[in-house]
Amino acid sequence: MEVLLIHRLNGVVPPEMMAASLEIGKKLNFKPEELVPGGKLIAAYSARALSMLVCLWEVPNLEALMPPLEQMNMLGWDTDTIPVEKMEVAIPKFEKALQATQAK
Numbered sequence: 715m716e717v718l719l720i721h722r723l724n725g726v727v728p729p730e731m732m733a734a735s736l737e738i739g740k741k742l743n744f745k746p747e748e749l750v751p752g753g754k755l756i757a758a759y760s761a762r763a764l765s766m767l768v769c770l771w772e773v774p775n776l777e778a779l780m781p782p783l784e785q786m787n788m789l790g791w792d793t794d795t796i797p798v799e800k801m802e803v804a805i806p807k808f809e810k811a812l813q814a815t816q817a818k
Contacts, residue, residue: 716756716772717779720794723765727790735789738782742769749782767791770798 727735741748746755753773760767773779776795783793 715775716770716798716800717776718794718796718798719767719769719771719779719783720796721767721769721786721791722793724790724792731789735786735791738785738789739767750778753778 738749742755742758746753750771750773753771756770756772758767758769771779776797779795783795786793
C-alpha cells in the first residue's frame with residue numbers, strides 16, 4: 715500500500731529537538747529501510763520556506779509507519795497520513811462506487 719505523509723512542524727521547537735529531527739531526516743534520506751522495516755521510500759520533499767515535509771512510502775501496512783511517526787510526534791511534528799493509489803487503480807473503484815450509489 716502507498717501512503718502519503720504530510721509532516722507539519724507544531725510551532726517553534728528547541729534546537730535540541732530540531733537536531734533530533736535532522737537525524738531522522740538523514741536516516742530517511744540515506745537508510746530509509748531502518749526507519750520503516752519492510753517499507754520503501756518512493757519520494758521525500760521539503761516544502762521550502764514552510765515547516766513542512768512530504769513523503770510517499772510503499773509499506774506492507776500502516777502499522778509499519780507508527781514507530782517513526784510516534785518519534786516525530788514527540789519531536790513536535792504533526793502528520794497527516796493519507797493512503798493513496800495510482801489513478802489507474804482508483805478509477806475502476808470510483809466507477810464501482812458510483813454504480814452502487816446509482817443502484818439505490
